[in-house]
Amino acid sequence: MDAALGAPEKMAENEDELTPMMSQYFELCREYDDSLVLFQVGDFYETFCEAAEKTARLLEIALTQREDSTGTYPMAGIPIDNAESYIETLLDAGYRVAVADQVQDPEETTTVVDRAVTRIVTPGTLTEDELLDTDDNNFVACLTEDYERYGLALLDVSTGDFYATSARRTGAIADEVSRFAPAEAIVEPGAADETATECFDADCLVSPYDAAAFESEAARERVESYFGSPDALLAADAEIRACGALLAYAEYTRGGAEGDETESGGERGSLDYLNHLTRYEPREYMLLDRVAVSSLELFERRTVHGDADVTLLGVLDETSCALGSRTLKDWLRRPLLESDRIEARLDAVEEWTHDVRTREEARDLLREVYDIERLIARISRGRANARDLRSLKATLDVVPELKTAIADFESERLVELRDQLDELADVRDLIARAIREDPAREITEGDVIERGYDDELDELRETEREGKAWIDDLEATERERTGIDSLKVGHNSVHGYYIEVTNPNLDSVPDDYERRQTLKNSERFYTPELKEREDEILRAENRADDLEHELFRDVRSTVAAESERVQAVADALAQLDVLAALGEVAATRDYARPDIGGDGIHVEGGRHPVVERTQDSFVPNDAHLDSDDTFAVVTGPNMSGKSTYMRQVALITVLAQTGSFVPAASARIAPVDRIFTRVGASDDIAGGRSTFMVEMTELAAILESATDESLVLLDEVGRGTSTTDGLAIARAVTEHVHDEVGALTLFATHHHELTETADDLPRAFNLHFAAEGTDDEVVFDHEVRRGAATASYGVQVAREAGVPDEVVGRARELLAEAESADVEVDADIDDGASDPPEPAPKAIADGAADELAERLREVDVATMTPLEAMNELAELKRDVE
Known part of the structure; x- marks a missing residue:
């Protein structure tokens, strides 16, 4: 700018x-x-x-x-x-x-x-309802660097959610940023552009901020003014500086006139409703980086076709209020790793699943809950009107009923959340006594404070009412006194109250009428008594409006002082809503409770949670990956279900570690630390990267970061280059992940040669999706089985996709020629013992035959696949020629 x-x-x-x-x-x-x-x-x-x-x-x-x-x-x-x-x-x-x-x-x-x-x-500090997505947080981030350590702070100004962490690599910071998807970020002046580019998406507005805000001492003082000792809360100076600078920026965007105070009496710009700073370690949660979030379609479709809600979130979100919807999204972004925490959520979901009556009653109550997380933030910033306070009270009125509804629940998490539901009787009572049920939208124009709340205000309003009632009777009184039937009493904002008499009746005007305004067809007058009443009404009205505004601000500041209690209730309501929604999904869609722990991932009758909702029928499949069988090579025809199957296993794992039941007959899941995906084709033309380069970049990140506790999905690795190169890359990746990484892996491929590699590796095995094909069609059964596939049926799939018949026909001819060549090479290798066949002398120049034969003897084709042997023969032939 x-x-x-x-x-x-x-x-x-x-x-x-x-x-x-x-x-x-x-x-x-x-x-x-x-x-x-x-x-x-x-x-x-x-x-x-x-x-x-x-x-x-x-x-x-x-x-x-x-x-x-x-x-x-x-x-x-x-x-x-x-x-x-x-x-x-x-x-x-x-x-x-x-x-x-x-x-x-x-x-x-x-x-x-x-x-x-x-x-x-700014994009990251929005607080206006009209500009915010009610179902998602809106974060602003801050990035700092100290001694090769990067600090990251993230703040949602509209709700008060505040997080901090740090890492030694920018890649790790980028992964954490991808969890929160901030709309805006600030960095230190002079920070390297490359660092910001690596850590933040192009959609995020990144800009430098005041260097003074990043200074260590200033940042420490600011953090301490909000949360106490920064050293007790945060683990590194980079984190402290990131949090302090972000607080300074949030204060700056709040603005305010000099001398302005917050509703709680704080200094100009202070954000009194920020009560909690959560410092976390990335390893506390399963990591889903931006590639995994995109390819698994957790929150958005990867294509422009179809229903926008056909995502994991769209299928799972049965929440009743905005609080719950935001929390569900946060849980899906950050699945848990600790078995005890996962089991506590699952216990709660199970109670909701089995008690239909309570679940329906509670969900009905939760539908009456307003977004009090953002309401209390607006109240604390002094931007809330009287209707906002009534909305807060309406939500708090639900709390006692909800506590009663879930009184019999026994699971540890639900009992904790029930105890966290502070009924805030004092706040509810204050709002009920002070604020009218249907108050005016503007807080400076009256009709806000309830009658009986303040004696002085009641007296002023009574004076105003009595004066207006006297004026209402004045028209009839003056008509009778003057005999002028057309006489009118009116009011406008310029001249105040007046008595209007038409020109033909001016002779009947009494002597005490004083002219106020002359019109074309009439004159307007006032009397000393009318003027006295008018002054009395205006004084009472103006003083009452001012007093109402003062009283409202006092009430608002009193409520703002209880922001921490309100936020605790908001958090409890949000979690109850999510757990009830997960119970609803489990009960109505035949989800099973997963067992957490053991070795690997074991799923019986698993289903893809999104695909099964969009199709008339779905074929369930099993999945078994553990320390004995870590690497599955998955083959089968196009469209047979390989990619769906892999994503299905990953999504079931995400759901289980989120604390949800899963779409399966049964499941046993040992928590994984990360899910990596290399699924689907994409490019970055603007960034100068081809589809293959993007594929290799993502693959490099997986090989660098995956551990033996990760789940890795690989789909068609190596397809963006030549067949020989692609196969070489695929085989090398298979061996490296199997031997060096040890991650639980599903590798879908059309390189059928990899099935032989799987036979040679002790913890690798083959899976395939069977199909039956003719020249005209292919029939899929979408069932995964042990062993390798025998064909890809690509030509049949092309025909079903609508490829012209002449192209399909030519493809069949070429396929037949290739298969015939494979058979000839197989025969030559089988019959040639240690010496491969020599090409006919007439095909090569004199003297070249001997050279070619000598070089061929040096190639051990007996160890090659037919395709490899054919490629090697052709390459050597070209070299000699």
């Missing part, structure tokens, strides 16, 4: 000549030079000069002109009431937005109205 984006360059040269308002605008643009400043002028947010030209073009709004003593310059504005939709467009275009509001009543000054930036809206 351009520096001083909103600052008028022409005016900067003649700063002394600026009008007071434009001088104020210029100062704000200079102070917030990394943002586009939206400057309140009445009911609009305006931009000027170069910024106006840019915003008019981006937002497709009119570009107008403003003229003052310094000249004429461009101006573009958006209505304040509809500002959020325009701000979203600016964010999508890569801008930060500094919102400068009027912080002074125009009637209080005879010069320019004071304005201040009250918030800075």
Whole structure:
């Protein structure tokens, strides 16, 4: 973004000549030079000069002109009431937005109205409901580096979720970033661009922030002001600096006028609702990097076709409220490794599964729960209105009923969560007494505070009501007194209350009427008594509105002071919702409780949780991988189900370690530390990487990071290059993973030669998907069996896909020729003993035959497959020729 984006360059040269308002605008643009400043002028947010030209073009709004003593310059504005939709467009275009509001009543000054930036809206620090995805967190990240250690902090400003970790490699940081998918990140000034590029996706807005915020002492002080001793919470200076700088950035984006305080009485910019900082080790959870998340389609489809909800999350998300939906996504991003924690979740899910009545009752109650995690954040920041407080109370009213509903549950986790459900009777009572059931949206215009809450307010409202009732009766009284049947009593915002008499009746106007306004067909008057009543009403009304605002702010700050208690309730409600949803899925879709522990992965009658929901029928399959059988080579025709089977095993493992029942007749899962996938073709043309290069890069990451406790899925490794190269790579990978890594592996391939490799490795074995084929069609049974496949049936699949008949026919001819060549080579090798056959002399120049024969004798073709032998013969022949 351009520096001083909103600052008028022409005016900067003649700063002394600026009008007071434009001088104020210029100062704000200079102070917030990394943002586009939206400057309140009445009911609009305006931009000027170069910024106006840019915003008019981006937002497709009119570009107008403003003229003052310094000249004429461009101006573009958006209505304040509809500002959020325009701000979203600016964010999508890569801008930060500094919102400068009027912080002074125009009637209080005879010069320019004071304005201040009250918030800075950035992709990672959104708090506005209109701009947020209710079902997902919105994180901003911070990356630091100290002594070859990288610190990572992540904060969701809208909920208060705050995490920190560190690692020695950027690859490990990139893996952690992929869990949270931050919308924005800050780094130290001067940080290497390569590091940021490696750690953050292109969709993440990465920018440097104030160097002072990253200084160790400043960061320590800031962390301590929120959470206590940083050394007791965090494990490395890089983590402390990342957390401190991120807090500074979050405070900066909060904005606020000088002297402004938070609802809890904190300093300007302070985020009082941040009560917890969670420091974690990456090894505490199963790692699913961005490649695995994408290829397993946990949250998004990899293709543009089909239902967007056909993902693991879409199938599994039976949650009742936004709190639960976000938590479910977090659990799927970070499956557990500790068996005890997994079993505790499974115990809870099992109780929900078996008790249908309680499950339905609890889920009905949870549907009434508002997003109180974000509500309490808005309340603490002083941005909540009266309706937000009523929504909080409505949720808290559910808590006692929910505790009663689950009173008989006995599993350890559900008992803990039930005990965590603080009924917050004091907060509920305060809101009930103070805030009307259906309050006005604006908190400065009355109709917010409940009658009976404050005696002074009640007296003022009664005075106002009595005055208005007297005025309501005035029209009838004056008609009777004056005899003017057309007399009317009215009110407008300019002239206040008046008595209107038409021109033909002016002769009947009493002497105590004083003229207020002359119209074309009538005159408007007032009486001393009407004026006295009007003043009395206005005084009562203005004082009542001001008092209501003061009382509301007091109530809001009292509630904000209980943010930690509210957040604890929100966390309990979210987890109860997820566990109940998993119970619903298990009960209605025939999922089984997995056994956690033992050796390897053992699944009987396993099903793909997503595919089975999209097809009329699904063939279950078993899967067995353990210390004796670590590596499965999976062969079979195209479309027979190899990729589905591999993903199925991985998804069942993810579900089990999340604490969910699984789509299987039975399962025993020993937790895996990571799931690696090299599945499907993709490229990075913009980054200069072909499909094969992407494949090899992903493969390299797997070979470098996988352990003997990992699950590895490999699909068609080596297909992006020549057959000989591809087979060589596939075989080398097979041997390395089997011998050196020891990971549980499923390797799907069309290199049927790998099945022989599997026979030679002690812990490798063959699986295949059988099919029956003719020249015209192929029939799949989608059942996995031990042993190797005998054919790929690619030509038949091509025909079924709609490839033209002439192409299919030619493919069959070529296939027959290739098979015939294989047979001839086999015969030659079988009959030639130690000497391979020599080519006919007429095929080569004189003297070359002897050389070729000599070189052929040096090749041990007896150890080769027919295809390898044929390729070797052809290559040597070309060399000699």
